Amino acid sequence: MKKSISVDTSHAPPKETPQGMVWIPGGEFLMGNNASTAWPDEQPAHRVAVDHFWMDSTEVTNSQFAAFVNATEYVTTAEKAPTAEEILANSPPGTPQPSAQLLVAGSLVFTPTEHQVPLNDIRQWWTWTPGANWRHPEGPGSDLRNRDHHPVVHVSWDDATAYARWAEKRLPTEAEWEFAARGGLQQQPYAWGSDSFSETKPQANLWTGSFPFDNTALDGYARTAPVGTFAPNGYGLYDMAGNVWEWCSDWYDRDLYKDRLKSKITSNPRGPDQSRDPMRPFMSQRSQRGGSFLCNDSYCSRYRPSARHGCTPDTGMSHVGFRCVMSP
Numbered sequence: 034m035k036k037s038i039s040v041d042t043s044h045a046p047p048k049e050t051p052q053g054m055v056w057i058p059g060g061e062f063l064m065g066n067n068a069s070t071a072w073p074d075e076q077p078a079h080r081v082a083v084d085h086f087w088m089d090s091t092e093v094t095n096s097q098f099a100a101f102v103n104a105t106e107y108v109t110t111a112e113k114a115p116t117a118e119e120i121l122a123n124s125p126p127g128t129p130q131p132s133a134q135l136l137v138a139g140s141l142v143f144t145p146t147e148h149q150v151p152l153n154d155i156r157q158w159w160t161w162t163p164g165a166n167w168r169h170p171e172g173p174g175s176d177l178r179n180r181d182h183h184p185v186v187h188v189s190w191d192d193a194t195a196y197a198r199w200a201e202k203r204l205p206t207e208a209e210w211e212f213a214a215r216g217g218l219q220q221q222p223y224a225w226g227s228d229s230f231s232e233t234k235p236q237a238n239l240w241t242g243s244f245p246f247d248n249t250a251l252d253g254y255a256r257t258a259p260v261g262t263f264a265p266n267g268y269g270l271y272d273m274a275g276n277v278w279e280w281c282s283d284w285y286d287r288d289l290y291k292d293r294l295k296s297k298i299t300s301n302p303r304g305p306d307q308s309r310d311p312m313r314p315f316m317s318q319r320s321q322r323g324g325s326f327l328c329n330d331s332y333c334s335r336y337r338p339s340a341r342h343g344c345t346p347d348t349g350m351s352h353v354g355f356r357c358v359m360s361p
Contacts, residue, residue: 141165204357
């Protein structure tokens with residue numbers, strides 16, 4: 034019989050909860066995943082404890098991010114032209130100097146292919162798009178009309194951290210994020226429970242159809258959905274699976290969990306001191322969680338609570354957003 038994992042509910046929430054946030058009680062859980070479907074960076078599962086905290090019930094929306102920009106005149110990474118040095122810093126040794134076409138403000142936008150393609154080259158569906166940013170999610174000609182309550186996208190880790198600081202909050206650690214995403218369901222494979230994703234009765238905003246060329250949008254959305262469209266998890270958190278990837282505070286270490294087995298339990302882990310990924314040794318990456326509207330089991334099944342991903346902190350994309358947490 035498997036040993037049960039406890040969830041600490043002894044800490045009652047404070048009388049006053051910050052607007053738009055929910056109380057996460059904290060406790061012990063089994064972080065990671067030993068299933069055959071797990072990616073290498075999810076293994077091995079190990080015991081972790083986290084303290085209680087508040088978490089935004091939804092991903093940060095365009096209207097919320099606009100309030101931050103209006104108050105601070107903040108300019109996002111995607112709205113500033115990169116330098117050649119910045120591009121080369123996260124490129125393999127020997128990479129040639131980037132062309133002038135790349136040294137303009139912009140971001141990466143998902144573009145469906147015209148037909149089925151091999152899934153080993155993401156450049157087939159990701160397009161560097163000058164002028165793409167949080168105000169113009171698909172590039173020039175697109176805007177935020179009717180998208181006030183959609184999650185903000187094209188935000189880098191630096192942008193998300195700046196917003197969190199302004200809001201007197203912070204980004205969650207990976208441990209906090211995964212504990213919260215499970216919603217008290219412990220080792221159920223999905224944020225909503227044990228049932229597989231259903232294209233006819235979708236539990237989240239994921240890719241329905243054949244990736245990356247045929248999105249049937251049976252869930253009602255070809256790209257982002259308004260936050261709170263789908264049912265919340267057990268803690269009252271929306272979109273902890275799909276919609277947009279969410280930045281965490283931790284550096285990304287692909288093999289981090291192997292080191293944690295040396296301890297019986299790890300308490301409130303804040304992540305490694307630096308990024309480590311043998312698959313991308315030339316990149317410094319921060320962690321992302323939750324998957325996005327592009328997740329499909331034929332390609333990316335990382336919409337599970339234990340799934341992880343790394344990305345350079347100065348990168349924004351059309352499927353990346355964030356939410357914040359706050360300690361009592």
